[in-house]
Amino acid sequence: MRFRWLLLLPSLLSVFLFSAAAQARELLSWRFDSNQNRLVFTTDVGVQPKAQLIANPSRVVIDLPGISLRRSVTQPQKGGIREIRVGQINAETTRIVVELAPGYTLDPQQVKFRGATPTQWSVDFPTPQRVAPSLLPPGRPPANTPSNDRSSSISIPPLLGLPSPVSNSGQVATIQAVELANNGTQLLIRADRGVRATSTWDPRENAYRITIPSARLADQVRGPQLNASSPLSGVRIRQQDSRTVVLLVQPTTGVQIGELNQLNEQLLALQLQPSRPVIPPIGSINVPPPLRTTPILPPSQTPLPSSLPRVPNGRVVVMVDPGHGGPDPGAIGIGGLQEKGIVMSISQQVASLLEQQGVQAVLTRTGDSDLDLEPRVAMAERMNANLFVSIHANAISMSRPDINGLETYYYSGPSSGRLAKTIHNSILQGVDVQDRGVRTARFYVLRRTSMPSVLIEVGFVTGRDDAVKLSNPTYQNQMAQAIARGILQYLQQNSQTS
Numbered sequence: 001m002r003f004r005w006l007l008l009l010p011s012l013l014s015v016f017l018f019s020a021a022a023q024a025r026e027l028l029s030w031r032f033d034s035n036q037n038r039l040v041f042t043t044d045v046g047v048q049p050k051a052q053l054i055a056n057p058s059r060v061v062i063d064l065p066g067i068s069l070r071r072s073v074t075q076p077q078k079g080g081i082r083e084i085r086v087g088q089i090n091a092e093t094t095r096i097v098v099e100l101a102p103g104y105t106l107d108p109q110q111v112k113f114r115g116a117t118p119t120q121w122s123v124d125f126p127t128p129q130r131v132a133p134s135l136l137p138p139g140r141p142p143a144n145t146p147s148n149d150r151s152s153s154i155s156i157p158p159l160l161g162l163p164s165p166v167s168n169s170g171q172v173a174t175i176q177a178v179e180l181a182n183n184g185t186q187l188l189i190r191a192d193r194g195v196r197a198t199s200t201w202d203p204r205e206n207a208y209r210i211t212i213p214s215a216r217l218a219d220q221v222r223g224p225q226l227n228a229s230s231p232l233s234g235v236r237i238r239q240q241d242s243r244t245v246v247l248l249v250q251p252t253t254g255v256q257i258g259e260l261n262q263l264n265e266q267l268l269a270l271q272l273q274p275s276r277p278v279i280p281p282i283g284s285i286n287v288p289p290p291l292r293t294t295p296i297l298p299p300s301q302t303p304l305p306s307s308l309p310r311v312p313n314g315r316v317v318v319m320v321d322p323g324h325g326g327p328d329p330g331a332i333g334i335g336g337l338q339e340k341g342i343v344m345s346i347s348q349q350v351a352s353l354l355e356q357q358g359v360q361a362v363l364t365r366t367g368d369s370d371l372d373l374e375p376r377v378a379m380a381e382r383m384n385a386n387l388f389v390s391i392h393a394n395a396i397s398m399s400r401p402d403i404n405g406l407e408t409y410y411y412s413g414p415s416s417g418r419l420a421k422t423i424h425n426s427i428l429q430g431v432d433v434q435d436r437g438v439r440t441a442r443f444y445v446l447r448r449t450s451m452p453s454v455l456i457e458v459g460f461v462t463g464r465d466d467a468v469k470l471s472n473p474t475y476q477n478q479m480a481q482a483i484a485r486g487i488l489q490y491l492q493q494n495s496q497t498s
């Protein structure tokens, strides 16, 4: 009998290991309370964060080893903190960056980490202080040269004091060069005018993906010459669509991808970290091990960051459905503007905003993938979603640039009608867009879903006004905020029935 038990053990063990391996090891949630300057985050497995204060621009970088992330988020802030970015920097590290506003700094000794449990952390930041550039503390590296650069002639102006990068809506920049610099510690991307980029670890490509919107690739750009001693094993550069350039950067073993920095409006630098950090920290931040006591910050008591309405307790699932994807670009408008990218950007932000308010938001597609209408509906049904919100952009003939505006559709039922009106009004309040009304239509995703469902046409890619706005990241963010607010208002008002 004993022998039998022993025989059984390995299989039990493998089941256990399998379920452990199936656990995602990811960042489950995070939120930043700007009133208290407190960041709170939760992982599904224990983590020991590492943190540093880094210059140019001044930022606190918090790495979570062994933790992955479902989607990158950039959340603009006010006052001394410019923005919070959450992204994945390699196959197993999630990075949270708290970037200070230009001209601000903080005392790294005053950054206080507290692990209520190994999976639940809070970080209290001191109020950032304004500094005159001449009053920078001694010992800090000169602001205009990378610290361990001994040979390069590349001059890197400080970000301090620079105006924020201009929104380049409508203007397409040309990427003129992609090259290694500073002894292979930076990959520089040069453009002929202001560019912004987003970046994230792409597990499917096993590479770091840099996406540059409103950009075109100059003909001669080939990327850096690589050899066996290069920090990179590959750089793939492609024109994703008529207005988007994508770089896929593969580091060689032992090389860590660092931050993507905006050195000036036209120059981006991806930091490559061989063994020691490229930019020495201004100050190290001590992170104590987690306490193993009861959580001090149960999720229900953590303060909510923004003025978005609270949702009553209970599991609420919202299916957010970005239209089209993959080979189906959706509507194509002025300057080749594509519906699928705009609606993805807005949808991701809606989902992230909802999650920060304690609502489970699930995207029907998470990447630029091809998805029929039927699986979108099936997913919502399988998840028992409480609401289904499909996000699209409209189009009409290219000869009608005069047609612009917002339309919100539902199929039938008082709940869907209320949801449509609530979201529609929230958008009209929060966003500068023409009102083309709440309408009914027999769209598949509206007819076949059993929960309240709406389809939002956020604007016309063929519209003279809308096309410019829709390609602007700030406008996309405003639209996402307004949609999320409408969804939360509806949930709040209808909580007794949901």
Ligand SMILES: [Zn+2]
Binding pocket: 323, 324, 330, 331, 339, 392, 393
């Ligand atoms: Zn569409």
